Amino acid sequence: xxxxxxxxxxxxxxxxxxxxxxxxxxxxxxxxxxxxxxxxxxxxxxxxxxxxxxxxxxxxxxxxxxxxxxxxxxxxxxxxxxxxxxxxxxxxxxxxxxxxxxxxx
Amino acid sequence: xxxxxxxxxxxxxxxxxxxxxxxxxxxxxxxxxxxxxxxxxxxxxxxxxxxxxxxxxxxxxxxxxxxxxxxxxxxxxxxxxxxxxxxxxxxxxxxxxxxxxxxxx
Numbered sequence: 001x002x003x004x005x006x007x008x009x010x011x012x013x014x015x016x017x018x019x020x021x022x023x024x025x026x027x028x029x030x031x032x033x034x035x036x037x038x039x040x041x042x043x044x045x046x047x048x049x050x051x052x053x054x055x056x057x058x059x060x061x062x063x064x065x066x067x068x069x070x071x072x073x074x075x076x077x078x079x080x081x082x083x084x085x086x087x088x089x090x091x092x093x094x095x096x097x098x099x100x101x102x103x104x105x
Numbered sequence: 106x107x108x109x110x111x112x113x114x115x116x117x118x119x120x121x122x123x124x125x126x127x128x129x130x131x132x133x134x135x136x137x138x139x140x141x142x143x144x145x146x147x148x149x150x151x152x153x154x155x156x157x158x159x160x161x162x163x164x165x166x167x168x169x170x171x172x173x174x175x176x177x178x179x180x181x182x183x184x185x186x187x188x189x190x191x192x193x194x195x196x197x198x199x200x201x202x203x204x205x206x207x208x209x210x
Contacts, residue, residue, distance in 0.1 A: 006180030022157055022184065024209055027132050029157065052127055052134060075111030102207065104129055
């Protein structure tokens with residue numbers, strides 16, 4: 001079965017849309033579609049597992065712990081380690097931003 | 106550390122280029138860059154683990170077991186199950202084709 005991650009994107013204006021693509025013991029692959037959302041400064045995301053993230057489309061800024069905000073373009077990928085506070089500082093407001101997230105463990 | 110999967114692509118004219126992005130027990134994420142390669146008809150690929158594949162850029166045709174060749178465009182993804190014979194029937198000759206492969210187990 002072939003499916004496409006970038007076609008017929010859901011409208012994420014009212015909230016990010018999470019779509020699970022694959023789940024196995026110790027691994028979960030999901031697509032996240034954002035449109036203008038950001039993480040509140042006083043509510044950083046923190047996870048109890050490592051997460052590998054790849055930006056597929058759109059644009060976003062991400063901040064990890066005390067580092068500066070880094071702008072992400074399609075193809076950019078990074079590992080967010082277990083326990084690291086992180087914020088999506090911004091996502092493009094005028095179009096969808098599509099992330100692939102691989103949750104490890 | 107931010108890296109980009111689509112920038113400064115290696116020249117794969119002389120052979121596919123495999124780049125490991127992440128390895129953990131039970132999971133390995135790699136980028137594969139192809140340019141015109143295909144799998145010989147009499148040498149199908151078969152793996153002892155499931156593989157989730159996402160086409161990021163370029164174009165390719167894939168065949169699994171006895172099914173017809175299916176053309177893949179950016180964003181297309183599929184699961185190749187353990188033990189399934191599969192062939193990359195073709196990849197674009199005029200530009201790079203970039204795959205993300207997640208090997209499970």
